[in-house]
Amino acid sequence: MSKLDPLLGLSPYPLFHYYDEMYADARSVRPHYQHVSRMFAGMSPEELQGKQNLMQRRMMEEGITFTLYNPAQDHPMERTIPFDMVPRIIPKGEWERLEAGIVQRITALNLFIHDIYHEQNIVKDGIVPRRMILSNCYFRPEMAGLRVPGGAYVTTSGIDLIRHHDGKYYVLEDNLRTPSGFSYLFKGRSLMNQLFPELSLASSIRDVDHSLNCFLSVLRSLSPSRTRDPVIALLTPGEYNSAYYEHAFLAQQMGIHLVEGRDLVARDHKIYLKSMDGLRRVDVLYRRLDDDYIDPLAFQPDSLLGVAGLMNAYRAGNIAIANAPGTGVADDKAIYVYVPDMIRYYLKEEPMLDNVPTYLLSKAEERQYVLDHLEDMVVKETSLSGGYGMLIGSEATREEQNEFRLKILADPERYIAQPIMSLSRAPVLSESGGMTPRHIDLRAFVLMGADCKPHVIPGGLTRVAMREGSLVVNSSQGGGVKDTWVMA
Numbered sequence: 012m013s014k015l016d017p018l019l020g021l022s023p024y025p026l027f028h029y030y031d032e033m034y035a036d037a038r039s040v041r042p043h044y045q046h047v048s049r050m051f052a053g054m055s056p057e058e059l060q061g062k063q064n065l066m067q068r069r070m071m072e073e074g075i076t077f078t079l080y081n082p083a084q085d086h087p088m089e090r091t092i093p094f095d096m097v098p099r100i101i102p103k104g105e106w107e108r109l110e111a112g113i114v115q116r117i118t119a120l121n122l123f124i125h126d127i128y129h130e131q132n133i134v135k136d137g138i139v140p141r142r143m144i145l146s147n148c149y150f151r152p153e154m155a156g157l158r159v160p161g162g163a164y165v166t167t168s169g170i171d172l173i174r175h176h177d178g179k180y181y182v183l184e185d186n187l188r189t190p191s192g193f194s195y196l197f198k199g200r201s202l203m204n205q206l207f208p209e210l211s212l213a214s215s216i217r218d219v220d221h222s223l224n225c226f227l228s229v230l231r232s233l234s235p236s237r238t239r240d241p242v243i244a245l246l247t248p249g250e251y252n253s254a255y256y257e258h259a260f261l262a263q264q265m266g267i268h269l270v271e272g273r274d275l276v277a278r279d280h281k282i283y284l285k286s287m288d289g290l291r292r293v294d295v296l297y298r299r300l301d302d303d304y305i306d307p308l309a310f311q312p313d314s315l316l317g318v319a320g321l322m323n324a325y326r327a328g329n330i331a332i333a334n335a336p337g338t339g340v341a342d343d344k345a346i347y348v349y350v351p352d353m354i355r356y357y358l359k360e361e362p363m364l365d366n367v368p369t370y371l372l373s374k375a376e377e378r379q380y381v382l383d384h385l386e387d388m389v390v391k392e393t394s395l396s397g398g399y400g401m402l403i404g405s406e407a408t409r410e411e412q413n414e415f416r417l418k419i420l421a422d423p424e425r426y427i428a429q430p431i432m433s434l435s436r437a438p439v440l441s442e443s444g445g446m447t448p449r450h451i452d453l454r455a456f457v458l459m460g461a462d463c464k465p466h467v468i469p470g471g472l473t474r475v476a477m478r479e480g481s482l483v484v485n486s487s488q489g490g491g492v493k494d495t496w497v498m499a
Contacts, residue, residue: 030176030435031448032099043102043498050210051097056444059096062206063440067091069205074256075198093491094199095439096206099451099473106217106497109180109455110467112363113170115354117457117465120185120341122357124164127340128154138356139349146424147346148394149188149339151302153309157326159335160233161461166297166333167193167226169471172453173367174435181367181432183452185350187342188334189299192454192486194257196472197223197264199494217469217497222458225468227265229460233331234294241294244268244275244284248300248316258299267297277320280327295331296321302336344393344427345371368430372423381428382419385412388428389482390419403482405431434482437493439475450476452484453495470495 033044040048051059070091101109126133127144134141144150169190171183200219204211227243234241247258249271262269268284275293276283283290298305304314309322324330340346348369351362370377370388381388385404392400402415419426438446455471473493474484484490 028176029433029448029450030174030178032174032435032437032451033097034438043100046214047098047100047210050207051446059440059444060442063096066094066096066202066206069202070094070198073198074259075194092195092486093475093477093489094195094202095449095475095491095493096203097438097440097446098203098494098496099437099453099470100496100498101470103498106469108363109172112180113455113457113467114465115358115360115363116170116182116185116350117165117168117459119353119357120168120187120350121163121165121459123353124187124335124338124341125159125162126357128337129156133353133356136356138352139346143345144340147340147343149302149337149343151337151340153322154335154337158328160235160331161463163229163233163333163459163461164335164338165341165457166229166233166335166459168334168457168459170455170457172364172455173432174453176433176435180364180453182350182364183367183432184344184347185342186454188301188339190454190456191254191257191299192472192474192492193226193456193468194260195492196456196468196470196495198260199472199492203494214496215499217499219469222456222466222468223264225466226261226458227267229458229463229466230265230267230295230297230333232460232463233333235328235331236292236294238294242268242284242291243295243297244270244293246270246272246275246296246298246300246305246318248304252299254299261297268293272315272317275318275321277318277324280320280324281329282318282321282324293330295333297333302339305332305336344369344391345373345424348427367432370428372419372426372428377428378419378423382416385416387431389431390415390426390428392425393427394425403431406482431482434476434484437473437475439477439491439493447479449479450482450484451493469497 033041035041075091133139165187167190169186172180173183174180230243231241245258245262245267247269259269274285282293284293300316303311305317306321307314307317308319325332348371351366354360354362370381372378372381388404390402434450434452436448437451439449441447451473453471453473456468457465459465473495475491475493476482476484477489477491
């Protein structure tokens with residue numbers, strides 16, 4: 012192992028009790044980081060900062076942005092997502108174990124969603140309480156008994172993982188409705204190849220570009236028309252959506268139509284795209300808006316973002332929707348508690364990946380324990396994502412803790428709690444050109460088509476809490492990203 016990295020200079024790189032992805036201890040670099048460490052150590056701080064500035068300029072020129080919504084500001088703020096140039100590296104064997112666990116998990120979740128909308132055996136057998144399904148705001152009775160193309164409810168998913176100080180990975184949450192971040196994964200790799208061609212060429216890492224072809228193949232496989240060249244459209248809420256860059260990027264890269272609700276029309280239980288040449292029937296709709304807004308006739312009647320009549324066309328089997336409506340019933344944070352039981356129930360296997368220990372605040376004993384240890388807990392609203400509706404006890408003021416205490420007591424079923432985990436850290440490039448540690452997680456993206464094995468995109472997206480000491484990595488809360496390498 013190499014000596015202390017020269018990039019650290021005189022500033023210590025404190026490890027404390029956190030697992031560090033790059034450094035085994037204060038004086039040695041992990042074997043799979045050796046080449047990256049040497050290359051960065053051979054560059055001056057000025058050179059590194061110049062590359063970082065060039066990276067941000069390229070991102071701005073190409074419109075790689077994310078919109079932040081701050082209640083204290085009158086208008087949302089659009090910015091380039093912070094991209095750190097020091098890659099996160101995962102050894103081959105470690106990734107293979109993760110991949111197997113992720114495939115196991117998403118397979119069980121897909122079977123659970125099918126079961127919930129059909130026989131409900133898992134409820135009848137007392138594994139998951141019926142009330143947790145019926146009271147779930149993402150449960151859609153409209154999906155009961157409906158046949159989903161290829162049985163693929165969860166075409167795209169993002170499984171969030173953390174590594175604890177013991178070096179072990181845990182699943183933090185499952186994102187099964189409209190997971191975001193694909194574009195940052197693909198574009199980040201492209202920019203790294205441009206800025207550090209010598210690094211990419213000299214390192215044996217898994218390619219991610221072929222996953223875009225897999226993405227397109229998965230969408231094609233859902234087509235109910237079985238034509239050789241199905242018409243596929245990505246339904247976006249529009250340019251003011253925080254992830255609009257991603258919508259445009261994916262549509263352009265896959266060669267599919269980028270549409271808003273007003274570009275589509277329902278005729279005879281089919282969906283058509285309005286074009287200069289007339290109407291073209293759409294076979295597959297990859298939607299990037301929530302259930303409530305996709306069809307004003309079926310869900311929220313005042314929605315102007317969706318397509319009136321879409322659900323009728325879906326029920327008639329004339330269009331596929333990815334992800335299927337109603338998938339959110341399985342990524343509710345209270346249902347998350349039961350995923351290990353789902354794996355045992357449907358697959359007759361033991362879970363390969365553990366959940367973070369989770370307290371259901373609807374249970375009096377667990378609720379009281381959490382209230383007594385609120386400063387050591389992360390409390391989350393079960394139906395929200397993106398870092399919203401959350402309390403991190405160790406970072407909260409006494410007033411904020413008391414405010415959440417009252418919310419929990421008023422509506423305990425609305426919340427779950429987890430002990431504060433020691434998220435692993437990885438070095439990021441500081442403004443001075445040195446290394447400084449930041450907490451990270453990993454969003455693993457899974458693609459699932461009709462009657463085929465799930466495909467996990469190699470590496471996924473490493474998300475970074477850019478503020479020192481912060482555990483919040485979400486882009487919507489100011490977090491950044493890293494390129495993630497899987498060693499080949």
